Structure formats: C-alpha cells, structure tokens
Amino acid sequence: MPELILPTSLIAKMDKPGPRYTSYPTADKFTDAYTFTQHQETLKMLGSNYHNEPISLYFHIPFCQSVCFYCACNKVITMHQHRADEYFMHLIKEIDLTTQLISKRLTVSQIHFGGGTPTYMTDEQLEAILIHVRKKFDVTRDVECSIEIDPRTVNYDRLNRLDDIGFNRISIGVQDFDGDVQKAVHRVQPFRQVAEIFLTAKKLAIESINVDMIYGLPKQTPETFAQSLETLIDLKPDRIALYAYAHLPERFKPQRRIITEELPTSEQRLTMLGMAIEQLTKAGWDYIGMDHFALPTDSLAIAKREGKLQRNFQGYSTHAKTDLIGFGVSAISLINGNYSQNQRELIAYEDALANHQLPSFRGYASDADDLLRYTIIMQIMCQGKISFSEINKEFDIDFLNYFKHELLSLDDLITEGLCYYDDEQLVVTNRGWFLVRGIAMRFDKHLQNRLDTQTRFSKII
Template sequence: MISPSHIKQYDVAGPRYTSYPTADRFVEAFTEDAYIQALAQRRVSRWTQPLSIYVHIPFCESLCFYCACNKIITKQHKKSTEYLRYLSREIDLNIAHLGRGQTVTQLHLGGGSPTFFSDEELTELMTMIRHHFELPITGEYSIEIDPRTVDAQRLAHLAALGFNRLSFGVQDFDEEVQKAVHRIQPAEQVFDLTKAARQLGFNSINVDLIYGLPKQSTESFKRTLDQVVELKPDRVALYAYAHLPERFKPQRRISQYELPSAATKISMLSDAISTLMQAGYIYIGMDHFALPTDALAIAKKQGRLHRNFQGYSTQADSDLIGLGVSSIGRIGATYSQNAKGLAEYYDHIDQGHLPVARGLALSRDDLIRRAVIMAIMCHGELQYESIELSYMIRFNEYFSQELTALKEKEQAGMLTMEQDGFKVTEMGWFFVRAIAMVFDRYLQIDTNRARFSKII
C-alpha cells in the first residue's frame, strides 16, 4: 500500500528515460559533421541493428491546453505542402551519407497531428520513403491519429499506404475534462473509428490516455477506464499529465487549482492498473498496457522490450533516423536532434545542410548506465552479471554508491535486493523512475530538476 509519506517523499521531478542520457543533456557541440560520421559508420560497417524512422509533423488545427509537444497551430494547409518539400530534401541529405536500400522495420509518424497532412500528401511522403528505404511487409508502421481529423475512408487510405498500427489520441472521455483542455471529441467517434480500423485489418490499435488533467476525479476517470475496456484497444498508453506552465505556454490556460492532487493521481493510476489487468491486459511497465496477443506483450514476455523516444518498443538496440523539425535520432552511440524552430529547420536545408542542432556522443559510462536504466524501466529487474559480462566491470565496485542509495528504496518497499541483482516490487512500479534516477550520473552532479515532470 502506498502511504501519504511515500507520495510526499518520492513524488519528485525526474526524467521519463525514453533515453539515457536524457535529451536535456544534448549539446550544440555535437554538430552535423558528427551525425554524418555516425551515418557513414553504419553504412560502411553494415551494422545489423534494425533501423527505425520517426517523422515529426508539427501541425495542428486547434490547441490542446495540456500539450507539451513541439507543434504549430494553423488552419493553413498550404504550410504542410511546403513542409513536405523540405522533408523530401532532408531524406535526400540523409541518404547521401547512409546509402539507399536499408531495411526499415519500424516507421512512426508523430506530431502535432500527422493527419493534418492530406491523403495526397501522406501518399507522397510514403512514396518518397519507400523510394529510398526497404519497408518489408513484416515491419511495424504506425501513425498517430487525431480522431477529429479522420473518418473510415481516411483509415482505409492509411491501410492502403501500408500503415498497420494506429494510435488514437483520446486522453479522457469525460465531457467536462475535454472542455477544460480544449479538446472535444465524443466517445462515439472513437468507437466508430476503432470498429472501422478493425474491419480494415490493422494489426494493433493504441489509445492514449492522460491522468492528472483538470476537472478529473477518481470517479470520472474510472468511467473513462470502463469505456476503454469496452473499446478494448490492443494497447493503452497511460501518461501522467506534467504541468509545466513555465515551459509550455498553452498550459498557462489551465488552473492549477483544478488539477487533482498527487494522492488522487496515485488512485487514478492504481485504478487504471487494476481495471486494465482485470480486463486481460498485460502491464508492460510505467505507462503501457497491451493485450497478451499484442507484439508489445510478447516482447516483454521474451525479454525484448526497449524504450525509445516514443516510449516502449518491441525492438532493442534499434538505430533511429529522426526526420522533421525537432525530431530526435539515434545512430550507434550517438543521439542527435533537429532544429526546433521551423524557420531554422528550413534554413539549414536551404543551405544544403542536415538540420542537426545538437546531440551527444555517448561515453562508455553513458552506455553502461543506459543499459542499467533500461533494464530497470523495461524489465523491472537487473542481474549484475549481465552488465559485468557486457562491459567488463565489477558491478558492486562500479556502482557502490548507487547500491548504497538503493537500500533506502528497499526499506521503502520499492524493490528487493539480492547478492546478484535486484527486482522492482509491485508498489515500486509506481516509482520506477525514482529507482532509475539513482543510476543517473548527470542528476548526481546537477540537482536542478525543475525541467522535468513529477513522477506521479
């Protein structure tokens, strides 16, 4: 049972660890040249790691007050036509160093609202990607959907383009909550689209939910959960709302007095876990649930889970090419991020340069700690021997301070420690980010965590 003292002590700000080191550690000293070198190394060495592509489409027609994404609010669809031209040129710049014909096993379109693109523009985008890369029929090709922007006919077009996974942005079915965050979409609309998607044969349908939004209560969110169980998507992504109005201007329209307390958020999360598991979902970890037949649940069972910049993934050690404004990529032992502003992104490409604005070349210590943190976040346990054999260290010596710090978490009931490893408890999953933070060297030397969201 989680006590009020646990909440008070451990509901602190911290990273979500979609990467380690986290993106706030990227530096401008990592330039286009460093990224090009990483691409060239992959090309020359013919690495066998899978290759993923993420395309960021930043446009939305209306503003959701909770949103912390890099987005551009506009109803001028001619902007997407111009953006598509620059995406084409960015792909060409990448191919010049990577080479054509590499196999892509995962493709994800995120935003913003990818369905801001017209059917014709989405067709053009997929055509240019297929022209340069091999997309096997067995790959995972997903797109984020704003239910207000599609109908059954558009879903059929997405299926014809090769997309086999959809993610519907729902957040909450409660009408009062929807009004409070400026995102009105009737539940019937999502149910109809989900039915159409199943009839079209999509392999996996995901629903995004957010707990901790204004006007939410334990009772109202329980009603939303019951509707989700009735909808029965293959996956559910359940995110905690991060209220950071000093960083994200749209959130200033949300009154902090309408936000649920940390204790209420704990109750919402607990209800979600129990409700979804009783409905047959596998708790993947932290913020993801999946039906036993879904690839994500199978990957967890087989020990193949990984975390990337989109959350939990079925493919470990996958290189990632990020396309579009603000996109983040990972090639080998490097991270890179494109320019965050549209004008700067366009300017780089107009000058014939890849739009890399910052990044990071990982040190050996980064790689060791990344392996530890990902094991905690993905599997909820760690065997010291696996790290020792991979990196030729003595775990107890290398992490002596961290193991001492973990004893406090063990006393709090978050994990059980043994001579050869440790395992996160059921209660510890609520605070798994706090456990992972123990191994974050950057947080050890920088205690300013105001830029991160609260754990709960």
C-alpha cells in the same frame, strides 16, 4: 498484479520530478558541442559499418489545427494547409540528404509518424513520403508502420485510405472521454468520433490500435476517470498508454491556460493510477510498466513476458536497440549511441534544408559510462531486473564495485519495499513498478548535483 496502496508518506517522498527515460542521457543534456559535422560522420559510419540490422524511422509532423492546453509537444498551430505542402517538400529533401550520406540501402523494420498531428498532412502527401522511403530504403515485408491519429481529423474514409497507403498500426489520442475534462483542456472530441475510428480499424483488421489516455488533467476525479476507463475497456484497444500529465507551465506555454486549482492532488493522481492498473488488468490487459498496458496477445505483452522489452522515444517498444533516424522539425536520431536533434523551430529547420544542409543543431555523443548506464536504466524500466553477471560480461566491469554508491543510495527504497538486491541481481518489486522512475534515477549520473529538476521534468507519480 501490483499492490494498489502506497502509504501517504511514501507518496509524499517520491512525488518529485524525474525523467521518463525515453533516452539516456535525457534530451536536456544535448548541446551544440555535438556538431553538425559529427552527425554527418555518424551517418556515414552507419552506412560503412552496416551489417543489415533493421533500423527505425520517425517522422515528426508538427502542425495542429488548435491547441490542447496540456500540450508539451513541439507543434505549430495553423489553419494554413500550404504550410504542410512546404514541409512535405522539406521532408523529402531531408530523406535525400540523409541517404546520400549513408550511401547504402538500409533495412527498415519500423516507421512511425508522430506529431503534432500527422494527419494534418494530406493522404497524398503521407503516401508520397512512404513511397519515397521505399525508394531509398529496403522496407521489410512485415514493417510496423504506425501513425498517431487525432479523431477530430480522421473519419471512416480517411482511415480506409491510410490503411491502403500501408499504415498497419494506429495510435489514437483520446486522453479522457469526460466532456468537462475535454473542455478544460480545449480538446473536445465526442465519443462517436473515437468509436467510428475503432469500428473502422477493426473492420480493416488494422494490426494494432493504441489509445493514449492522460491522468492528472484538470477536472478529473478518480470517479470520472474510472468511468472513462470503463468506456475505453468496452472499445478494447490492443495497447493503452496511460500518461501522467506533467504540469510545467514555466516551460510549456499552453499549460498556462490550465487552472491550477482544477488539477487533482498527488493522492488523487496515485489513486487514478492504481485504479487504472486494477481496472485494466482485471479486464484482461497486461501491465507492461510505467505507462503502458497491452492485451496478452499483443507483441508488447509477449516481449515483456520474454524479457525483450525496450524503450525508445515513443515509449515501450518491441524493437531491440535499433538505430533510429528522425526526420522533421525537432526530430531526434539515435545512431550507435550518438544522439542528434533537428532544429526545433520550423523556420530554422526549413532554412537549413533550403540551403541543402541537414537541419541537425545539437546532440550528444555517449561515452562508455553513458552506454553502461543506458543499459542499466533501460533494464530497470523494461525488465525490472538487472543481472550483475550479464552486465559484468557485456561491459567488463565489477558491478558491485562500479555502482557501490548507487547501490548504497537505494537503502531508503529497499526499506520501502520498492526494490532489493543481492550479490547476483537487482530486482524491482511489484510495489516498485509504480515508482520505477525513482529507482532508475539513482543510476543517472547526469542527475547528480542538478538544481533544475523541479522545472525540467514531470513528477514521477
């Protein structure tokens, strides 16, 4: 188990903004130099070079009925259900245009609906999307089909229906059970709402229940958060994603309504993280890394033990380097190292589709160095280890020479006991797991000489 105490001097030194590395390069490197035509060509190539490797699909549903003040997602706050009706038609059209370009039936092993609030769509709309997906793709028998659930919009009947439609994994946004914290972030959801979903999901034998929690929210203290974690432990979710709240009010308007003085200090945040790791691991969850925990029987914990863990836009994943096609406003696709993002404004997204065009507006084509660094950074984030000989073999390089500056830059982290390396490998220590983003950042070429990391990324603690 990771050591829980880090010296204050180290906290102060490492308490800096940094990417979460759900992609490399990070999305802020996407530009319109990656054109719509390139994205079309990438989709065509995906079809023509296809050899039955399963892919993943992501659907972004942007609508929410009310705003949570900590929110950094791309969402549209509305009470007008007809917005979802129009959006549904556009999603269907986007699937059609995409599959026409690919012009081959691809195998899909993972489908995820995220938001916003995916359950803003009606059950009929969600079902129709999945039926359409099955018309256009070969969906595997054991597909992981997951949906993010806002407990305020789903009850017993609704969850039954979602299960019937084919969703076999759910992710519940809880964040904190404490009433004062919920009020401070404008997301009040009584415990009974969450408990009802749990009871129903367990009765339905939903394969995996994930809960999202956030530490670092206003009004949170280590004591109140410990109590929330005890409540969570009693519910026994299969997976827990424990995110650090990233306070970036310059970038995210809803966060301007958070009272800065009510936010916990860096020391309190680290205490909460350390405490959470201790409470959850003692109660039986495996610490997967950075922000994820899983019961030992869960596929994520098994993948971690077997060294097969991956990272994608949803966080840690069991699916090895699968290509991903994103549908919906702001959704990102990753195909063969090429990133493409859809229009981020709903009106621009819908306009493109109304004109029978895919809504891609920017992206990034990874070069050989990006692909190499992607692998290095993901191995640090997922396995906590890099085998130099394996990298040398895969990329035909001499690791020690290629990364000599990066390795030299690790000196201070090695002195702090966060990682070490020899001629064979680089290893993240138990202590280093707390600060793994800080280690990965040393291999990020795009971060060098950047002046805007303060406002662009969340703090790594």
